Amino acid sequence: MSDLSTSIKKLYFDFPVFNASGILGATESEIKKVLESEAGAVVIKSVTLEKRPGNTGVRFYWDDIGSINSMGLPNQGIDYYCNLADKLTKYNKPVILSIAGFKEDDYKKIIAKADKVPFSAIEVNLSCPNIEGKGIFAYDYKTMFRLLKDLRKKSKKVLGVKLPPYTQREQIKGIAENFVKIGIDFITTMNTFPLSTYIDYQKETMRIKPNMGIGGLGGKAVKQIALAQVLLFKEYSNGKLPIIAVGGISSAADVYEFILIGATAVQIGTALLKNDTKIFVQIKKDLSTLLKEKKVKRLSDKIGNLKYL
Ligand code: RRO
Numbered sequence: 001m002s003d004l005s006t007s008i009k010k011l012y013f014d015f016p017v018f019n020a021s022g023i024l025g026a027t028e029s030e031i032k033k034v035l036e037s038e039a040g041a042v043v044i045k046s047v048t049l050e051k052r053p054g055n056t057g058v059r060f061y062w063d064d065i066g067s068i069n070s071m072g073l074p075n076q077g078i079d080y081y082c083n084l085a086d087k088l089t090k091y092n093k094p095v096i097l098s099i100a101g102f103k104e105d106d107y108k109k110i111i112a113k114a115d116k117v118p119f120s121a122i123e124v125n126l127s128c129p130n131i132e133g134k135g136i137f138a139y140d141y142k143t144m145f146r147l148l149k150d151l152r153k154k155s156k157k158v159l160g161v162k163l164p165p166y167t168q169r170e171q172i173k174g175i176a177e178n179f180v181k182i183g184i185d186f187i188t189t190m191n192t193f194p195l196s197t198y199i200d201y202q203k204e205t206m207r208i209k210p211n212m213g214i215g216g217l218g219g220k221a222v223k224q225i226a227l228a229q230v231l232l233f234k235e236y237s238n239g240k241l242p243i244i245a246v247g248g249i250s251s252a253a254d255v256y257e258f259i260l261i262g263a264t265a266v267q268i269g270t271a272l273l274k275n276d277t278k279i280f281v282q283i284k285k286d287l288s289t290l291l292k293e294k295k296v297k298r299l300s301d302k303i304g305n306l307k308y309l
Contacts, residue, residue, distance in 0.1 A: 002291035003298040004284070006264045008186050008242040009158045011094045011121055015040035016265035016299070017255060017283055020246045021098035021123065021162065022046065023272045026075055028084055035091040037277035038284050042093065043267060044081055046100035046125040049109055051077035055130065057209030061198055066221030066248075067270040068198045070130040070210040073100055078110050085117035094120040098162065100128055104147045111155050121185070122157045124148070127164035129194035129216040136194065138163050145178050152183050160186040160244065165193055165225050169232060176236035186242040188267065189229040192216025219270035223248025227261050234262030234304055250279070252286030262304040 006016040018039040024030045026045040034042040054074025061068050081097060088095045097119040101107040107124065114122055126138035126147075137144050138161075152159060161184055166172050179187065196217035198207035206213025226247025233243055245263035249255060250271035258266050272279055287299075296302060 001288055002296055003300070004287065004291075005298075006300045006303070008121075008244075008264055011041070011096075011158055013040040013094065013265050015280075015284055017280060017287075018265070018267055019043055019272055020267035020269035021125065022069075022071065023269050024277070025098075031084065031088065031095075033277060035088065035093055035095075038280035039277065040093060040265070041096060041120075042088075043096045043098055043123060044119075045075050046073060046098040046128065047075045047078050047081050047110065048073055048100055048102075049078055049106050051075065051080070055210035059208055059210055059215075061207040062219060062270055062274065063198070064220075066217055066219035067273070068196055068208055068215045068217055069192065070208050070215035072130050072210060073128060078113050082113055082117045085119055089118050096121045096123050096160070098123040098125050100125045102131065102134055104143065104150075107147060107151060108154065111151050111157075115155050115157060119157065121160060122155065123160045123162050123188055124151060125162045125191070127162050127191035129164065129192055130211065132211050136164055141174065141178075144175075145182065148179070148182050148184060158185045160184065160188055162188040162191055163229075165190045165222070165229060169236075172229070172232040173236040176233050176241060180237050180240045184241065186244055186264070187233060188244040188246060189233060190222070190226050190247050192218040192269075193222050193225065218247065220248045220250065223254065227257065230258060230263050231261050231306075239304065250275075252283050252290050255283060255287055256290060256302070259299060259302050260304070260306040262306075264300075264303055 004015050018041040021043045055072030099110045230245045242264045244265045245258040246267035
């Protein structure tokens with residue numbers, strides 16, 4: 001059987017496919033369910049300082065081409081997850097804590113707590129599209145770089161950043177170069193596409209309730225955008241920023257495409273929600289078959305191995 005393992009700094013993935021933040025990572029039982037599955041790691045739902053119920057009303061919808069959500073950061077609050085951290089070490093899989101805040105100080109307080117317990121890494125979510133009245137930090141470069149410099153100084157953890165989609169090469173170039181300088185260990189790209197909507201023409205209503213029915217688009221509809229984000233971050237960081245890819249991945253072929261274009265690991269969001277953890281079993285089986293057919297001994301040899309035409 002081919003070797004499917006990859007690694008980012010101290011993070012070792014025996015199978016580099018796991019959940020995206022927000023899907024099955026919000027409670028102890030969900031986190032354990034991912035760790036007990038074939039997934040190679042778990043990402044805990046973005047946590048805030050205090051517990052939050054999230055937005056009210058219908059806040060998620062999906063169909064064959066994608067999904068839309070305006071969850072509004074429902075989570076149990078940082079202390080709940082810190083209290084779990086010890087118990088999760090027995091699975092011997094990376095446990096990545098996603099953190100979120102409404103102001104810079106929130107991130108600093110959360111990271112101070114998270115640094116004291118045995119999480120394997122922290123994914124700083126600067127790209128939540130669904131908090132009304134709050135901009136997306138990752139589109140405010142000055143604030144983002146200032147905050148990340150500070151977090152980098154304060155934290156000894158493997159430190160990653162979850163980014164939204166960007167539409168211009170210059171944006172990605174500037175971010176990639178600055179992240180390398182700051183010492184960011186990995187990026188996760190991309191979060192859901194903000195300012196998207198679905199409507200129900202029969203009922204003549206929006207599909208979700210919060211924020212005028214507008215939320216973040218995920219699933220197959222965003223895969224082609226996510227692929228290009230991975231390529232450009234890889235290129236503009238000169239390969240110095242390891243990338244965890246997310247966006248429309250649902251099959252072994254998708255995983256292989258993202259590995260070829262430069263990802264070191266991938267996360268599954270919408271497709272995990274639709275299929276539950278059996279999707280990890282299927283992808284692992286199909287990826288092993290694919291690598292065997294292609295006579296690839298080690299998946300990691302294929303990272304960024306795509307040819308331009
Ligand atoms: O909870 C959410 O509404 C949410 C978050 Br924090 C995020 O990062 N991405 C998303 O699509 N939804």
